[in-house]
Amino acid sequence: MxxxxxxxxxxxxxxxxxxxxxxxxxxxxxxxxxxEVLVTAIAVMSVNxxxxxxxxxxxxxxxxxxxxxxxxxxxxxxxxxxxIEAVLIGMVSAFLGGLILAPFLLRRRGIYFxxxxxxxxxxxxxxxxxxxxxxxxxxxxxxxxxxxxxxxxHVTLNEQSFYYLALVVFVVALFAFRGVVRxxxxxxxxxxxxxEARVRFLGLNTDRFIFVALLISATMAGVSGALFALLINxxxxxxxxxxxxxYFVLSMILGGAGTVWGxxxxxxxxxxxxxxxxxxxxxxxxxxxxLFVACVLGFPRGILGTISLLGRRRGTPSGTDVSAAxxxxxxxxxxxxx
Amino acid sequence: xxxxxxPQLFNGLVLGAFYAIVGIGLSLIxxxxxxxxxxxxxxxxxxxxxxxxxxxxGTSFWFALIAAPIIAVIVGIVVERTLVRPxxxxxxxxxxxxxxxxxxxxxxxxxxxxxxxxxPFSPPPGLxxxxxxxxxxxxxxxxxxxxxxxxxxxxxxxxLTRTRFGLRLxxxxxxxxxxxxxxxxxxxxxxxxxxxxxLLAGIAGVLAAGMLGLAPxxxxxxxxxxxxxxxxxxxxxxxxxxxxxxLIGITISMTTLWFPAASEVSMYILMALVLMVRPRGLxxxxxxxx
Numbered sequence: 256m257x258x259x260x261x262x263x264x265x266x267x268x269x270x271x272x273x274x275x276x277x278x279x280x281x282x283x284x285x286x287x288x289x290x291e292v293l294v295t296a297i298a299v300m301s302v303n304x305x306x307x308x309x310x311x312x313x314x315x316x317x318x319x320x321x322x323x324x325x326x327x328x329x330x331x332x333x334x335x336x337x338x339i340e341a342v343l344i345g346m347v348s349a350f351l352g353g354l355i356l357a358p359f360l361l362r363r364r365g366i367y368f369x370x371x372x373x374x375x376x377x378x379x380x381x382x383x384x385x386x387x388x389x390x391x392x393x394x395x396x397x398x399x400x401x402x403x404x405x406x407x408x409h410v411t412l413n414e415q416s417f418y419y420l421a422l423v424v425f426v427v428a429l430f431a432f433r434g435v436v437r438x439x440x441x442x443x444x445x446x447x448x449x450x451e452a453r454v455r456f457l458g459l460n461t462d463r464f465i466f467v468a469l470l471i472s473a474t475m476a477g478v479s480g481a482l483f484a485l486l487i488n489x490x491x492x493x494x495x496x497x498x499x500x501x502y503f504v505l506s507m508i509l510g511g512a513g514t515v516w517g518x519x520x521x522x523x524x525x526x527x528x529x530x531x532x533x534x535x536x537x538x539x540x541x542x543x544x545x546l547f548v549a550c551v552l553g554f555p556r557g558i559l560g561t562i563s564l565l566g567r568r569r570g571t572p573s574g575t576d577v578s579a580a581x582x583x584x585x586x587x588x589x590x591x592x593x
Numbered sequence: 594x595x596x597x598x599x600p601q602l603f604n605g606l607v608l609g610a611f612y613a614i615v616g617i618g619l620s621l622i623x624x625x626x627x628x629x630x631x632x633x634x635x636x637x638x639x640x641x642x643x644x645x646x647x648x649x650x651g652t653s654f655w656f657a658l659i660a661a662p663i664i665a666v667i668v669g670i671v672v673e674r675t676l677v678r679p680x681x682x683x684x685x686x687x688x689x690x691x692x693x694x695x696x697x698x699x700x701x702x703x704x705x706x707x708x709x710x711x712x713p714f715s716p717p718p719g720l721x722x723x724x725x726x727x728x729x730x731x732x733x734x735x736x737x738x739x740x741x742x743x744x745x746x747x748x749x750x751x752x753l754t755r756t757r758f759g760l761r762l763x764x765x766x767x768x769x770x771x772x773x774x775x776x777x778x779x780x781x782x783x784x785x786x787x788x789x790x791x792l793l794a795g796i797a798g799v800l801a802a803g804m805l806g807l808a809p810x811x812x813x814x815x816x817x818x819x820x821x822x823x824x825x826x827x828x829x830x831x832x833x834x835x836x837x838x839x840l841i842g843i844t845i846s847m848t849t850l851w852f853p854a855a856s857e858v859s860m861y862i863l864m865a866l867v868l869m870v871r872p873r874g875l876x877x878x879x880x881x882x883x
Contacts, residue, residue, distance in 0.1 A: 363872065540700065544696070
């Protein structure tokens with residue numbers, strides 16, 4: 256994507272989302288749903304870094320998301336920390352979770368990595384599910400949203416101020432993500448996706464790169480989870496379940512794997528779609544399942560990827576069909592595009 | 594002590610036999626086509642519900658035990674030909690995502706047809722009650738389950754090693770292109786192989802319904818242990834799946850005895866230990882599947 260297009264896109268994004276609290280009620284949309292879009296988008300980005308860029312099927316990111324959520328919720332409930340501290344604690348919990356799992360996950364690549372991510376992620380689910388005394392088990396745990404903390408120690412966040420906070424965190428995460436994937440480090444991740452053996456022949460320790468990517472991804476998912484718990488003032492075990500990971504992966508594919516903005520598009524469709532359809536019909540799960548099937552069979556490049564493919568003459572496509580990228584080893588759009 | 598341990602050990606073995614047979618089905622499908630079948634549990638549940646409907650309409654349990662898995666296989670092959678087949682050329686993770694979507698849909702559909710709560714499905718007359726083994730008594734139906742599962746696995750092993758189909762299947766695992774060049778219809782092989790995996794899931798589904806109960810999510814509850822079975826036993830190894838399944842079954846039943854809260858987590862810890870020593874699983878072969 257050209258620099259000017261991206262600046263315009265970003266300006267448009269800020270304009271739309273800054274005005275959202277005023278616009279959303281007009282279309283009967285609760286502003287907390289838009290907050291949920293932004294928070295979810297951060298988790299989708301964390302999946303995108305591993306799957307879209309590095310080519311690792313990240314089917315376990317719900318574990319880090321849930322660790323962030325429980326880290327924040329437990330510290331609010333038992334330690335009485337402030338909002339900002341709770342988010343930081345959630346972030347660190349997820350980071351530590353990544354640190355514990357990484358040695359096991361790094362042992363395998365390809366779909367095996369995905370299966371291991373799912374399986375090890377379930378450990379945290381069952382811990383939250385079984386430790387009823389501490390976490391409330393299946394029923395989850397309610398928390399009261401704490402004061403913001405330093406530097407504004409005694410400010411409670413209402414839904415609108417939470418939204419702006421989420422917007423700020425999202426923009427920071429977006430720029431951090433964009434910085435990472437455009438850095439030499441990020442280029443190396445893309446190279447690993449395209450041909451890991453070749454990267455290793457160049458003398459790079461690919462395990463180390465994947466290790467760092469995993470930790471960045473876990474930390475991002477943790478921030479997202481912590482914010483999510485503080486948004487709904489609730490933490491529940493299904494946040495850690497592999498189904499949740501699947502929803503993140505779906506959102507990523509929907510938006511466009513290997514694109515910076517795809518995560519936001521995917522999260523937007525997923526969260527808003529869930530909100531709208533689940534209020535119309537109780538059969539939300541059938542639609543969601545059908546969305547998975549249609550997405551995989553119909554448009555694997557995602558929405559942004561498909562759009563840029565249609566406009567291919569004007570530039571390089573930005574979306575990545577991960578399988579095509581993995582199989583052909585040819586440089587794809589993601590290596591040059593957004 | 595012993596009078597507590599022995600029944601739990603037996604229960605663990607029964608559970609392990611389920612994990613093994615579901616794991617073998619997953620492994621068959623995974624090895625040949627690289628498809629991660631997240632809907633495997635849904636096919637189990639389907640067979641269970643079909644058997645439930647048949648029995649409640651008056652057919653015998655024995656008929657249902659054969660007919661329900663066969664219907665599940667037909668559904669499975671239709672799904673394979675229409676939805677899974679287009680994904681063979683692509684990364685396995687797409688098939689994981691697609692079948693995950695299928696399982697979400699299936700769960701909701703079962704809920705619509707058979708209701709959100711579990712339905713009662715009791716063992717047939719003749720298999721009720723318990724058998725005295727001298728030092729302990731054990732439910733007859735569970736002994737029957739073990740017998741059926743063992744026979745099924747033995748037949749499968751014979752099919753894979755003694756028939757022309759089994760020969761082709763094992764050859765295809767090594768080199769699909771070569772066996773296609775030698776005149777085998779690989780698409781037919783894929784379909785039959787998928788059906789075989791679903792058949793195992795279907796038989797397990799009907800039996801599990803009688804032992805563990807029947808609810809829209811009951812098959813999916815067995816899916817994760819089955820995946821762990823395949824990972825522990827090693828991809829592409831029939832014997833590995835059996836060993837892995839039994840190992841997990843015993844581990845779970847023993848932790849249930851002494852530390853119930855950790856019963857689910859124990860198998861993942863076992864998996865972590867196995868992977869530390871043998872990254873390819875206990876009996877995994879070099880080269881098959883990454």
